[in-house]
Amino acid sequence: MKKNLLITTLLCFFMFSGFAQERNKERIALKHGAHREGKRNDAAMQKWREYGLGQFIHWGVYAIPGGQWNGKTTTYAAEWFRTSGLITHEEYDNLYKQFNPVNFDAKEWAKQAKEMGARYMIFTTKHHDGFCMWPSKYTDYTIANTPYKKDIVKELVDAYTAEGIDVYLYFSIIDWSHPGYYSGGNINSPKIKETFQSGGDYNPFETEEQEERYEDFKSFTRNQLLELVDNYPAMKGLWFDGSWDVAWVKNAAWVDTLGMELRAKHPGLIIGSRFRSDELGNRHVDANGDLIDDYDQRYERSLPSTLEDTKGFDWDCVMTIPENQWGYHRDWSLSYVKTPYDLIEMTVKANSLNGNFVINFGPDGEGNIRTEETKIAKGVGEWMDVNREAVYGVHNSVLEKQDWGYSTQKGESIYLTVFNKPMNDRVRVKVPRSKTKDMIFVIEHAEFISGKQEAIVADGGRDKYGSYYYDIVIPRKVSNKKEPFVIKIKLKEVDRGSKADYQKAIT
Numbered sequence: 001m002k003k004n005l006l007i008t009t010l011l012c013f014f015m016f017s018g019f020a021q022e023r024n025k026e027r028i029a030l031k032h033g034a035h036r037e038g039k040r041n042d043a044a045m046q047k048w049r050e051y052g053l054g055q056f057i058h059w060g061v062y063a064i065p066g067g068q069w070n071g072k073t074t075t076y077a078a079e080w081f082r083t084s085g086l087i088t089h090e091e092y093d094n095l096y097k098q099f100n101p102v103n104f105d106a107k108e109w110a111k112q113a114k115e116m117g118a119r120y121m122i123f124t125t126k127h128h129d130g131f132c133m134w135p136s137k138y139t140d141y142t143i144a145n146t147p148y149k150k151d152i153v154k155e156l157v158d159a160y161t162a163e164g165i166d167v168y169l170y171f172s173i174i175d176w177s178h179p180g181y182y183s184g185g186n187i188n189s190p191k192i193k194e195t196f197q198s199g200g201d202y203n204p205f206e207t208e209e210q211e212e213r214y215e216d217f218k219s220f221t222r223n224q225l226l227e228l229v230d231n232y233p234a235m236k237g238l239w240f241d242g243s244w245d246v247a248w249v250k251n252a253a254w255v256d257t258l259g260m261e262l263r264a265k266h267p268g269l270i271i272g273s274r275f276r277s278d279e280l281g282n283r284h285v286d287a288n289g290d291l292i293d294d295y296d297q298r299y300e301r302s303l304p305s306t307l308e309d310t311k312g313f314d315w316d317c318v319m320t321i322p323e324n325q326w327g328y329h330r331d332w333s334l335s336y337v338k339t340p341y342d343l344i345e346m347t348v349k350a351n352s353l354n355g356n357f358v359i360n361f362g363p364d365g366e367g368n369i370r371t372e373e374t375k376i377a378k379g380v381g382e383w384m385d386v387n388r389e390a391v392y393g394v395h396n397s398v399l400e401k402q403d404w405g406y407s408t409q410k411g412e413s414i415y416l417t418v419f420n421k422p423m424n425d426r427v428r429v430k431v432p433r434s435k436t437k438d439m440i441f442v443i444e445h446a447e448f449i450s451g452k453q454e455a456i457v458a459d460g461g462r463d464k465y466g467s468y469y470y471d472i473v474i475p476r477k478v479s480n481k482k483e484p485f486v487i488k489i490k491l492k493e494v495d496r497g498s499k500a501d502y503q504k505a506i507t
């Protein structure tokens with residue numbers, strides 16, 4: 001048992017030492033780069049790492065048009081409707097006067113999220129349009145001035161927290177409703193980044209007045225963020241959006257200080273890599289290759305392919321159910337709509353690469369979660385009910401990626417989640433090679449976690465490179481079902497000589 005643990009530790013060490021080296025060459029002195037090398041390891045962050053699955057909710061006044069206006073439909077992301085060209089800004093900015101989600105029931109939403117298996121939830125307190133779902137003191141453009149009146153952020157924080165789901169607050173630093181807001185362009189554009197980096201004092205502002213007004217916007221943003229952290233002490237972290245704005249990047253030093261203020265107010269606060277950039281305009285990862293803030297937020301609607309891609313960072317992936325619709329869009333026929341199995345596969349893939357997976361929901365203007373989403377939540381939840389062990393608190397396994405699916409690990413238990421069921425009903429598992437010449441790995445125990453029946457393990461041979469394989473025979477009961485299934489295995493390192501005896505015992 002100890003030996004297995006040692007080997008796991010060694011494997012991890014070999015995997016990650018490469019990344020550390022890469023990060024350490026030729027360090028540049030940065031004032032506002034990452035303030036930590038390597039991962040954060042306090043209790044709050046350990047918990048974050050163990051979530052496995054989360055829920056995102058995009059809800060705001062854009063849910064009223066739901067991507068349609070005067071009989072016209074946008075293919076744009078519905079939460080961007082203000083800029084779709086189908087509605088005037090004046091019309092859009094007055095939508096809040098109709099916002100009255102009479103069917104909204106925070107407890108119902110939280111219950112559904114719990115049944116889906118989500119362990120954290122991210123809620124849009126303010127999207128780019130600037131509308132605040134909480135009664136902010138610093139603007140009139142809030143939920144307090146709608147017919148609904150009540151504090152939606154509070155209702156959600158309370159309901160989800162009561163279900164044991166941790167809440168994170170999404171906040172866009174873009175605000176089309178504030179007169180001082182200014183973008184200055186997108187730092188992700190190579191041309192803009194080059195200009196930003198070439199002139200030491202590159203100024204994205206066109207006039208002094210604009211720059212002064214941006215100062216107002218900065219105080220406003222700071223006030224709102226401090227307000228959120230003060231108002232909702234039960235929330236666990238902040239999820240930022242929009243931080244590619246050059247005006248924001250230009251203020252890297254100020255943003256860094258603000259981050260420290262927020263953290264001082266809320267010990268354990270978790271902030272992703274999309275809050276601030278270093279002073280050279282590098283986002284997510286600073287000029288030295290270190291991750292800025294607590295986890296990598298680069299994976300919006302995309303997953304890394306390999307562990308190398310993740311650079312050993314903590315990360316999460318937020319995913320829409322249709323192609324690119326976060327807020328409520330009435331017409332889901334515009335793109336492919338993911339199925340529960342698509343989302344489960346992405347979840348387990350994320351987990352197998354040490355990440356969390358977050359599924360987005362876009363409730364409608366009355367506060368209903370659409371039927372399609374409810375069905376999907378149910379589908380994911382039914383699978384999670386049986387197989388959650390393969391998702392919660394797991395990390396990448398010692399097995400290499402194999403064609404049948406993805407594997408995760410917790411302690412000595414390795415979970416093989418099979419998405420591509422082999423036609424011969426035998427899952428061929430390649431076990432790692434021992435570091436010691438006289439030893440080999442064998443599968444000591446294997447079981448199907450649905451129904452917990454033991455699995456039959458047969459010899460799967462050896463390849464010309466000296467790697468060993470075992471076949472796990474899929475019984476009819478499992479094979480007949482169409483859903484992905486999980487086999488839990490334990491490996492044991494044995495004397496090469498005793499393999500034959502051992503094999504007799506398991507086949």
Ligand code: H79
Pocket residue numbers: 058076077079080241242300318324326
């Ligand atoms: O809140 C969701 C998006 O609205 C937000 N981030 C996620 C979590 C986001 N804001 N900007 N972006 C993502 C990237 C920019 C997308 C754009 Fe477009 C492409 C803006 C204009 C063209 C998509 C297509 C949105 C409007 C049209």
